[in-house]
Amino acid sequence: MSGALVSRARRHPGLPASVLHRVSGIALALFLPAHFIALGLALSGAPALERFLELTENPLMRTLEAGLVGALALHLACGLRVLVIELLDFRERTAASVALCVGLGLFVGLLYALSVP
Amino acid sequence: MLQLEIWRGGATGGFRTYRIPLREAQTVLDAVTEVQRTQDATLAYRFSCRVGMCGSCAMMVNDRPRWTCRTRVAAVAPRGRLRLGPLRHLPVVKDLVVDMAPFFAKWQRAHGRFDPGPEPASEFARVPPGEPERRAADAGIECIGCGICYAACDVVGWTPDYLGPAALNRAWTLVNDARDRGGTARLDAVAQSGGCQNCHSHMACSETCPKGIAPTYAIAGLKRLAMRAALGMRR
Amino acid sequence: MNPALLLASRLSALILAVAVAVHLAVIIHAVRNGLTASALLARTEGNWAFLIFYCIFVLAAAVHAPIGLRLVLSEWFGWEGRLADRLLVAFAILLAALGLRAALAVFLA
Numbered sequence: 001m002s003g004a005l006v007s008r009a010r011r012h013p014g015l016p017a018s019v020l021h022r023v024s025g026i027a028l029a030l031f032l033p034a035h036f037i038a039l040g041l042a043l044s045g046a047p048a049l050e051r052f053l054e055l056t057e058n059p060l061m062r063t064l065e066a067g068l069v070g071a072l073a074l075h076l077a078c079g080l081r082v083l084v085i086e087l088l089d090f091r092e093r094t095a096a097s098v099a100l101c102v103g104l105g106l107f108v109g110l111l112y113a114l115s116v117p
Numbered sequence: 118m119l120q121l122e123i124w125r126g127g128a129t130g131g132f133r134t135y136r137i138p139l140r141e142a143q144t145v146l147d148a149v150t151e152v153q154r155t156q157d158a159t160l161a162y163r164f165s166c167r168v169g170m171c172g173s174c175a176m177m178v179n180d181r182p183r184w185t186c187r188t189r190v191a192a193v194a195p196r197g198r199l200r201l202g203p204l205r206h207l208p209v210v211k212d213l214v215v216d217m218a219p220f221f222a223k224w225q226r227a228h229g230r231f232d233p234g235p236e237p238a239s240e241f242a243r244v245p246p247g248e249p250e251r252r253a254a255d256a257g258i259e260c261i262g263c264g265i266c267y268a269a270c271d272v273v274g275w276t277p278d279y280l281g282p283a284a285l286n287r288a289w290t291l292v293n294d295a296r297d298r299g300g301t302a303r304l305d306a307v308a309q310s311g312g313c314q315n316c317h318s319h320m321a322c323s324e325t326c327p328k329g330i331a332p333t334y335a336i337a338g339l340k341r342l343a344m345r346a347a348l349g350m351r352r
Numbered sequence: 353m354n355p356a357l358l359l360a361s362r363l364s365a366l367i368l369a370v371a372v373a374v375h376l377a378v379i380i381h382a383v384r385n386g387l388t389a390s391a392l393l394a395r396t397e398g399n400w401a402f403l404i405f406y407c408i409f410v411l412a413a414a415v416h417a418p419i420g421l422r423l424v425l426s427e428w429f430g431w432e433g434r435l436a437d438r439l440l441v442a443f444a445i446l447l448a449a450l451g452l453r454a455a456l457a458v459f460l461a
Contacts, residue, residue, distance in 0.1 A: 011181070014319035015271055022424055029417040036410075036450035042393060042457040049461075050389045069379060076372045079365055085318045086337045086362070094320045108376060115384045275427045314353040315427075343355035344362065 013098040020102065021078035024071035031068055062116055070109020077101035119148060119190060123160065124202040127209045132200065139197060145185035146174055149201065149213070162213040169327070172263025176213050177202040182268040184327050204268040220264050220283070227280045228306040229287035234298030242296045254293035257286045257335050259328045266322035266332055278311030282322035282332035285313050289335035292342065304339075304346060313339035353426075357419050364416035371409040393461040403459045410451030418444040 041049045056065065078101045084090035119139045122132040135152045146164055153160040164174040169187040176185060179193055179200050193199065207215035224230070244251050266282040267273055273281050288307045291297045307313050316336040323331035382392060396402045418440040425440075426432040 012319070012321055012324065014321060014324075018271075018317045018319050022420075025417070025420045026424060029421055032413065032417065032447055033450055036447070036454040039454035040450065040457045042461040043453075046390045046393050046461055049393070053389050069376070072372060073376055076369065076376070080369060082318050083362065083365060083369070085333065086340055089334055089337060091331075091334070092320075094324070108380070111380055112383055115380065117386060272427075308355045310354070314355065314358040340358060344359040347355040347359045 013095050017078055017081070017094075017098040017101060020074060020105075021082075024075040024078075024105075027068065027071050028075060062113070066109050066113035066116070069112040070105050073108035074102065074105025077104040118197060119143070119194065120198045121148060121152060122198070122200045123149070123152065123213070124209075125160070125212050127211060130209075130212075132202075139190070143190040145178055145183070145188045145190055145193070145199065145201070148190055148199065149185060160213075161211040170261070172261045172265070172327075175204055175263045175265050175268070177205060177268065182265040182325055184263065184265070187327060204264050206268055206270070206273045207264065215264075217262075217264060220267055220281070221262070223280045223284040224262075224287060226306065226309075227284035227288045227312075228299055228303040229284050229291065231291060231294070232297055232299035232303070238296065244295045250293040250295065253335075253338065254290040257290040257330050257332070260286060260290075260330055261328065263327070265325050265327060266330075269321040269325040271319050271321060272315055272317060276311060276315055279315045280307070280311055280313075282316075282336065285316070285339055286330060286332040286335040289338050292339070301346075304342060307339045308343040308346070313343060316340070353419075353423055357422070360415055361419045364412040364419075367408065367412040368416055371405070371412060374405070375409070393458055396458040397461050399459065403455055406455040407452060410455060411448060414444045414448035414451060417447060 038052055039049070041052050056062070081092070081097050081101055085092065118136050121135045121137070123135060124130060125133045135156055137148060137151045137155070140147070146167060149160070149162050150164075153162065162174075162176070164186060165171045167174070167186045169184055172184060174185040175182060178185065178188055180202075182204055183193075190199065201213060203209045203213050203215045207217065207220060210216050246252075246255075260283060262283060264283070266286075270279075270282055272279050285307055288303055291299055292303060313336045316333065318333055318337070320333055323333045326332070421443070422432075422436070422440050425436055
């Protein structure tokens with residue numbers, strides 16, 4: 001069953017690209033209010049924000065953060081793919097362009113994960 | 118031996134297994150025909166020209182929509198096993214036969230028909246073949262309405278209202294036809310609920326079309342027109 | 353989805369393409385150079401270019417995200433109609449309000 005799914009995803013890369021685009025978008029949309037509220041803590045002064053950020057200095061939070069940064073890059077890359085298809089009539093080779101998009105997402109997410117102290 | 122799992126029944130039913138000899142240069146159509154003529158005369162399936170011109174033989178072959186007359190068994194069944202089912206997203210009449218009426222109903226909803234206008238043209242339209250609009254139309258006019266793109270499209274599966282790649286591709290060829298007078302009525306039709314804006318560029322249609330048509334780009338053209346109209350720009 | 357929403361989605365996407373690229377570059381730069389929160393705040397405080405950039409970013413996101421969610425709710429969860437639309441508009445307003453407040457917060461810090 002999973003073999004069939006993988007085989008289908010391989011032959012039809014536009015679908016997993018779309019699903020990843022969508023899921024990353026949902027994650028980002030749900031994350032944004034929390035992000036804005038956290039940043040809003042700066043209204044109470046920098047120490048308030050710093051205290052909150054200390055809470056995120058554990059491995060789980062760092063992993064989730066890297067996931068979100070990667071999700072942002074992935075959503076951007078997949079979105080750019082859609083925009084060039086729709087607005088510039090770009091004739092893509094789907095497997096190559098999808099691989100590039102996912103690759104960019106992974107690159108940025110990993111770079112973040114490996115750079116965070 | 119070639120083992121075929123063939124859908125039997127209507128909307129409900131199941132796959133039944135048949136075995137026939139593996140033959141040189143066999144097409145999937147050859148295989149289905151052999152099953153029906155030598156083993157089970159109750160099997161229902163469609164074909165007509167058997168040479169890749171009419172599209173009647175379209176069905177799901179190993180979960181991918183194809184013309185069975187143009188699909189070699191050797192190419193799709195390397196381990197001697199084939200799974201055949203009716204085209205997806207259309208009501209099943211019996212076994213491998215689907216009702217194409219909803220498919221063509223969507224063509225009408227998309228205004229996928231030539232509109233000569235209220236009066237006959239007073240003179241011949243001059244249409245240079247190299248003109249961008251004519252080339253855009255030519256890229257899509259070879260569609261024979263086989264339904265493969267419609268069966269392949271994920272969005273058709275998610276959104277029953279979605280007009281689908283074939284209907285929208287046809288509308289795009291007419292939008293670009295200098296002789297057509299379909300005008301804003303057709304633009305409204307393709308941008309209605311279930312219209313071009315629902316396409317997510319998965320490319321399934323463009324990858325599976327046996328005529329090499331790329332409906333994704335026709336639909337992108339319609340999206341651009343719809344967005345320009347929303348900005349108040351005339352075509 | 354209708355042509356007006358499609359247009360809003362694509363226009364906001366174009367703005368976000370630039371904004372997100374810049375934002376990611378800033379994030380990676382900050383993280384690779386070990387910038388602390390107070391170091392970042394020192395750079396954003398009183399910085400008008402920053403404020404304008406992030407206000408535009410927030411408003412584009414407040415338009416873009418609800419339209420995307422509307423599509424997902426409709427296609428994957430079969431939920432559409434006036435109630436769904438009203439909730440999404442409320443979400444858009446929430447994002448805009450919280451986001452502009454956040455941009456202001458780090459500008460005033």
